[in-house]
Amino acid sequence: MHKVAVLGVGMHPFGKFEHKHLKDLANTAIWNAIEDAGIEANRIEAAFVGNCLGGLLVGQESVRGQVILRHAGFKGIPIVNVENACATASTAFRMAWLSVISGMHDVVLAVGVEKMFVGDTAKSIEALSTATDIDVCGNMGLQFTSVYAMNIRKKMDKYGWTKDDLGLVAEKNSYNGSLNPYAQFKKPLTKEEVLASKMIADPITLYMASPMGDGAAAAIICNERIARKLKNKPFVRVVASELSSGHASMLESKPKDSTTYSTALKAYEQAGVGPEDINLAEVHDAMSPAELKIYEELGFCEEGEAIKLIREGRTKITGDIPVNPSGGLASRGHPVGATGLAQIAEVVWQLRGEAGKRQVVDINGKLPRFGLTQNDGGYVEGDNAASCIHILSRV
């Protein structure tokens, strides 16, 4: 298999952009990624386009990628539209990676985009609920907030998580988001403010929940052989890509029985590293307390010890295993089809030392070497429909 480098990344800021279409959002991210990659656009040989809700929310059910890429100035290249709920963009990235490791293509674009503000919040929420089996779940009123609430409640009982712990995650991530120019929310919150915000689904309050959002993110990846000739920036390699559908019960399973854990194990094996080698992670905190569970599922700590990590500040930007330096889903924002590539972009910036005020460094001031992204999507038969994990490395 060929080796794969990330040549460039780009984003359209996440937020509310009433006058922008899917095409506009994607266009910005794509051309930012091309500029960052420092290549001529005609070097791009193929594209994988991720979008989750454009059929129901924008009306563009079919050929979303072709419409987006024609608008962005591309024609004649292979384009594949990819969907995997909230893990859509990481799946598009993985498909781009696959087409480079196979040797089929040398330079490939992955882009994820979502337009969720369409003037009707109820419509957007209804669209989101199709990331379950609508016949047995979505149409019956089970929303993701309630799925997360049940999970978090169970973990509180089992592992002694307190409301303070839940608030601490949002406090940390809102601070990180305040340092991120692409973030939807830039106001640092105290845990008291988080806990005092409106109750959504006990114990989840408003400021713990990822918001509706518009946005896009993109990456140009390429055969390392090409990257070595082209790149004048620190070199970022994709050392693992793993995807799985759920095989566990999210509510019942212990960390080591979870789909995230088994997917992460495969990713660590592929990369030839362990959780102790990871210097930072962008994880799927669609509701910020879920981050605690993910610490354990990624092996950053043992079962039941997540609250030690958050209480001791070890997952802050200044900690030994920073998590969600971008602000995560709840602060950077979560335009669902774009999130996975925003995670990739953040890790690339961090590994290259370009993350500005939120730059992660170790106690000796050294840049991180390994960054991990963990992106979940959907909920089918009691578990994530998709679990997608990537590990990137500075070479």
Place this chain on the structure above:
Amino acid sequence: MHKVAVLGVGMHPFGKFEHKHLKDLANTAIWNAIEDAGIEANRIEAAFVGNCLGGLLVGQESVRGQVILRHAGFKGIPIVNVENACATASTAFRMAWLSVISGMHDVVLAVGVEKMFVGDTAKSIEALSTATDIDVCGNMGLQFTSVYAMNIRKKMDKYGWTKDDLGLVAEKNSYNGSLNPYAQFKKPLTKEEVLASKMIADPITLYMASPMGDGAAAAIICNERIARKLKNKPFVRVVASELSSGHASMLESKPKDSTTYSTALKAYEQAGVGPEDINLAEVHDAMSPAELKIYEELGFCEEGEAIKLIREGRTKITGDIPVNPSGGLASRGHPVGATGLAQIAEVVWQLRGEAGKRQVVDINGKLPRFGLTQNDGGYVEGDNAASCIHILSRV
């Protein structure tokens, strides 16, 4: 790159199945393919699921593949949802192929499914119109029937196609469809009946147009190394897979300027064969007269000579280059997200000598060696949004 074999194919018949859901249709095709492959289902390592209109027509906007595969009994494998308008299923097949040539997986499932009869024809037609850029085309009322009508009218003027020629294509394909147990329409039509049927968009009449349809098709592909151990049927290899987005003007371009031609050329090069080596083809006759244009774009004849092929019966099952022995889109049916894999299934059956009354053989009674599938999808900026071509070979 690894070599790829098609281990098994399966279909759910195409037609009107009011009481069947996406999940039911796909389930039948998947398990038929598994049975045909002769493997244990747990050998399947990954799945690519193609569906085009399930967001708008069934309401399952997101994680369609995960919902379908859980219902079919699968969990824990990587699943990617793929969309490319009418070329959706061939794109899913291509992604499965990619994951095997790369060496990432050994045994992979591709499935395409569509549910178009949802009790509201206007809704289904509106959903179909999203296979264009809805802002500049679909929402303005441009339907595929009119796109095809303009094209065919232009070809009639330029190359002397007569209404009789248009009728002859439908006559041939309806006869082929009458021999296909999976076909939606099984009544052989005369060209007179075709031309006398209701005018839809001059010169296209009702019996030239592919119908609404429900259906599914699937394939199990695998590393040839595995296939050689497992397979007790004639061995079918994927010798070319090509995908492109449009780069031409469908209305203006000569056959050799078309996206189909450039995609076919790459496929021939990949397979190491030329159009003269192809023994049968399944092509995208969404409106049956389009088949004539495709003869020229695939290089089966020179520019302007398509009408000689159809008049001389050379593309009949008994001809020297049989096209659409399955009945094609207009007779076998065209549940859009399933069509590409139905084409693959037909070619596999033909190469294995299992096509029953519609079996293609040469003048010496020998089975075909090379079969080609050509699957178009969508219409963006005056050309196919996706053009997907595969060449399969009996080894």
